[in-house]
Amino acid sequence: MLEPFVHINKLTIRYGSKKVLDNLSWSINKGENYLLGGESGSGKTTLAQAIVSEEIVEQTIRINYVQHSLLPSKAIYISNWYQFTNLEGDRNFYYQQRYNKHQGQDTLTVQAELEHYGHKENLDLTDIEQRIKDFGFESTRATQLIELSSGEHKKLQLIKGLWAKPQLLIIDEPYTGLDKQSRITLNNWLDDLVQEGVQLILISNDQQLPRAINRFAHIVNGQLEQVDSWDQLTKNAPREKMRLPDFLLAAPPTPYKVVAKLQNIHIRYGDKEVLRDVSWEVKVGEKWLLQGPNGSGKSTLLSLINGDHPQSYGLDIYLFDQKRGTGESIWDIKEKIGIISPEMHWYFDQNATVWHTIASGFYDSIGWFVDVKFEEKKKIDELLAFFGLTDLKDQRLQTLPLGKQRLALLARTIVKNPPLLVLDEPCQGLDAEQTKYFNDVVDELAQYGKTLIYVGHYESLLPSCIEHRIVLEKGQVHTVTYHIEKETY
Amino acid sequence: MANYFNTLPLREQLNQLGIAEFMNSSEFADGVEALKGKKIVIVGAGAQGLNQGLNLRDSGLDVSYALRKEAIEQKRDSWKNATDNNFKVGTYDELIPTADLVINLTPDKQHTSVVNAVMPLMKQGATLSYSHGFNIVEEGMQVRKDLTVIMVAPKCPGSEVRAEYLRGFGVPTLIAVHPENDPQGKGWAEAKAYCVGTGGHRAGVLKSSFVAEVKSDLMGEQTILCGLLQTGSILSFDKMLEKGIDAGYASKLVQYGVEVITEALKHGGVTGMMDRLSNPAKVKAFELSEELKDIMRPLFQKHQDDIMSGEFSKTMMEDWANGDANLLKWRAETGETAFEKTPAGDVKIAEQEYFDNYVLMVAFVRAGVELAFETMVEAGIKPESAYYESLHETPLIANTIARKKLFEMNRVISDTAEYGCYLFDQACKPLLANFMTKIDTDVVGKSFNAGKDNGVDNIKLVQINDVLRNHPVEVVGRELRKAMTAMKAIKTI
Numbered sequence: 001m002l003e004p005f006v007h008i009n010k011l012t013i014r015y016g017s018k019k020v021l022d023n024l025s026w027s028i029n030k031g032e033n034y035l036l037g038g039e040s041g042s043g044k045t046t047l048a049q050a051i052v053s054e055e056i057v058e059q060t061i062r063i064n065y066v067q068h069s070l071l072p073s074k075a076i077y078i079s080n081w082y083q084f085t086n087l088e089g090d091r092n093f094y095y096q097q098r099y100n101k102h103q104g105q106d107t108l109t110v111q112a113e114l115e116h117y118g119h120k121e122n123l124d125l126t127d128i129e130q131r132i133k134d135f136g137f138e139s140t141r142a143t144q145l146i147e148l149s150s151g152e153h154k155k156l157q158l159i160k161g162l163w164a165k166p167q168l169l170i171i172d173e174p175y176t177g178l179d180k181q182s183r184i185t186l187n188n189w190l191d192d193l194v195q196e197g198v199q200l201i202l203i204s205n206d207q208q209l210p211r212a213i214n215r216f217a218h219i220v221n222g223q224l225e226q227v228d229s230w231d232q233l234t235k236n237a238p239r240e241k242m243r244l245p246d247f248l249l250a251a252p253p254t255p256y257k258v259v260a261k262l263q264n265i266h267i268r269y270g271d272k273e274v275l276r277d278v279s280w281e282v283k284v285g286e287k288w289l290l291q292g293p294n295g296s297g298k299s300t301l302l303s304l305i306n307g308d309h310p311q312s313y314g315l316d317i318y319l320f321d322q323k324r325g326t327g328e329s330i331w332d333i334k335e336k337i338g339i340i341s342p343e344m345h346w347y348f349d350q351n352a353t354v355w356h357t358i359a360s361g362f363y364d365s366i367g368w369f370v371d372v373k374f375e376e377k378k379k380i381d382e383l384l385a386f387f388g389l390t391d392l393k394d395q396r397l398q399t400l401p402l403g404k405q406r407l408a409l410l411a412r413t414i415v416k417n418p419p420l421l422v423l424d425e426p427c428q429g430l431d432a433e434q435t436k437y438f439n440d441v442v443d444e445l446a447q448y449g450k451t452l453i454y455v456g457h458y459e460s461l462l463p464s465c466i467e468h469r470i471v472l473e474k475g476q477v478h479t480v481t482y483h484i485e486k487e488t489y
Numbered sequence: 490m491a492n493y494f495n496t497l498p499l500r501e502q503l504n505q506l507g508i509a510e511f512m513n514s515s516e517f518a519d520g521v522e523a524l525k526g527k528k529i530v531i532v533g534a535g536a537q538g539l540n541q542g543l544n545l546r547d548s549g550l551d552v553s554y555a556l557r558k559e560a561i562e563q564k565r566d567s568w569k570n571a572t573d574n575n576f577k578v579g580t581y582d583e584l585i586p587t588a589d590l591v592i593n594l595t596p597d598k599q600h601t602s603v604v605n606a607v608m609p610l611m612k613q614g615a616t617l618s619y620s621h622g623f624n625i626v627e628e629g630m631q632v633r634k635d636l637t638v639i640m641v642a643p644k645c646p647g648s649e650v651r652a653e654y655l656r657g658f659g660v661p662t663l664i665a666v667h668p669e670n671d672p673q674g675k676g677w678a679e680a681k682a683y684c685v686g687t688g689g690h691r692a693g694v695l696k697s698s699f700v701a702e703v704k705s706d707l708m709g710e711q712t713i714l715c716g717l718l719q720t721g722s723i724l725s726f727d728k729m730l731e732k733g734i735d736a737g738y739a740s741k742l743v744q745y746g747v748e749v750i751t752e753a754l755k756h757g758g759v760t761g762m763m764d765r766l767s768n769p770a771k772v773k774a775f776e777l778s779e780e781l782k783d784i785m786r787p788l789f790q791k792h793q794d795d796i797m798s799g800e801f802s803k804t805m806m807e808d809w810a811n812g813d814a815n816l817l818k819w820r821a822e823t824g825e826t827a828f829e830k831t832p833a834g835d836v837k838i839a840e841q842e843y844f845d846n847y848v849l850m851v852a853f854v855r856a857g858v859e860l861a862f863e864t865m866v867e868a869g870i871k872p873e874s875a876y877y878e879s880l881h882e883t884p885l886i887a888n889t890i891a892r893k894k895l896f897e898m899n900r901v902i903s904d905t906a907e908y909g910c911y912l913f914d915q916a917c918k919p920l921l922a923n924f925m926t927k928i929d930t931d932v933v934g935k936s937f938n939a940g941k942d943n944g945v946d947n948i949k950l951v952q953i954n955d956v957l958r959n960h961p962v963e964v965v966g967r968e969l970r971k972a973m974t975a976m977k978a979i980k981t982i
Contacts, residue, residue, distance in 0.1 A: 093652075327549045
């Protein structure tokens, strides 16, 4: 009988006192391509990292690489988190740094990063020229890493891993932050790789998968269980809808008519124009959906509204009925906005505890706060309970699964009951149940005098209160639709 | 121009040197009010100029940049920095006459020429701000009597000033008003408002004077911050090579070690740093550093004396006049050391290993911090000022060494600091020659704990801990660090 390609024999991994993986065994035969699904926090990422780790003893995990293959005998794991450093090896970034331009280079360009990686892995860049174009990534090649959006970082990670064509490729949450077209492109590319002999393990709860996926498994109580189909994967149990904390049921005062009015906005970095002639008006109480492919300028547009973009000054922008640059501070602006974005999550102080993270929402700071008042402490406690985070309140963010981290940041976003909610892909890293739960919360919150700007790629995963939609493409307004029918978006 | 400090009677010298008061956050309750609606014109759009301007504008203030005509015509980096961020940019002639506050953020060396160009254009009763007092105190710049002269000096690189502001925080800042130039009595109100505009009020503000800032800043940068880190790094590297340690390993240990070690200093002072060592290693580091303090004390005192008398600045300004002949020669020599030319090896060094295998650097840092602090305080500088210019800044400078070694450190710091650093380094190395002959790889290159049992004498350890914890730099440091608890770790991979 043929040896299995991957053989895991009684693998146990502890995190603190908790057994994450408990005597887990798993055999993956040649030709089997897995979807590893199931609840968040069940140990999927831990298992994936163990498979590619070189430190696990041979008896526990064995990968029987094909000896005479054209593909390198290695396993690559593409993480759901991206890391890069500046040119000095430093990682002390902040989320607004993309917009703070100064002369001189902080980080490598995409092109340099690809060349560097190709050199290290002995790969030929010409092999993936077409893939880069298909992935809509060509225009970013001269861009510095710090300037990429989270979706673009995801693509860069994927391109690097897929380019290397390892015999075993493990991708953690491959679709996070990808726009619709990119997702299709990715699946086709993965199918092509499988044809060439690559074997896949995808960690995801998504349903739109490469055709090559032919096995399904999840982890239950630290052990791997194989199931017959996607439908049988464990899902996070639907959460019982809790009553929204009282303080969120009061409509915040809105002594202005227009939340944001932008007219004929151009944003340039040198010769590169990232927003071109953009006009948009958001009135108090409106619920907007902002869409567009990765790199179309969504985050830049939001940064103008959130007081994060230095070029805002001198442009025709009114926020809360006040012309930008007429004596208001960015803290005056941020006070009225609850914001969350993938970039903010990435650059957030990972050493902050869950409690501190939420508390920082009162001060619009990243993990920092002064003396929290009694009333505020009460609100934090109510939100901890509401999001099921009470037991985790003293844990540091970095020790939690991404989904839990995201919930803590969502609590931070609403803790001050802001009149404007800017939710830029708020549900990245959450599964379908958690997403539905959160969007229901948004729908309920929205009834109490909130203005909403929501960014999301997937129709099925949006709150139902959305009224209007603006779509960006290549830095321009593609369409604006008022009073959209639910079915059409 | 005469040295300002030397023109003062002793009574006034002591008075100005002794100004150091850690400000209560309630003193900043008026926010940026004192500058609201005023025209602020910044001269210089380098790292400090650009980033402070971005912060001030984001705080609701009216900021523009005055640049020299050539910088605008040739579209130099300073012009691009300002215009790319949609700032109004103009020549001195166009903008200075409109300014209520002119902020001079050009390099030290240009201050005389910049201030001479700007002053005649400034309107009656306006304010001129510095971020370093050298021009006023050492060069004796006389500013028009109707003008107010203030200083606002964030104690971090410009990029950090911006990053911490956007994180909702700030960096520790020192503010001062020049007593010869406060005709309307508005100096402190404006300095405080400026400080709030950059976020400094959230991280601790020290009320100082031009004199105290200059005399302590020069002392700190020449001795512990740059001078001793340079000397200690080179001696450690050379010792390891002499004793047959792998050059790549030695290079990496020295390049990153000082950053890792001083990171502990940042959070817990000298005590926190020493506590990272095993007990026997701590005893060893203590003994080495005591010896180092005895050897180097006269050199530290000489530097402080020359700074106080004006001898240092006189010598340096002579070198400026001589086309920086000495500075350039010494800079080239730094680029040629074996440490500089050996790239860090591709070896993994765990965080704790940087302490265990580099006890000598821990000893250097303790000796340098305490000596610099003691010498400054003996010279009449208040402990709060002395703390900022010794212990507080050491990790920031260490960070520049980790980036690209000593040449980089000397490139990033001011020319004044660089000049003083070389002076110190050249005097210090021969002073330590004898000491270094007794040094072996147990304290630099290999783990001090290897092959030893972990035993120490109880009483001795208690005594050592007592000496470390009760040193005045620790006493004042504990108080000041409370205000900066949210200070971020600078992460290096």
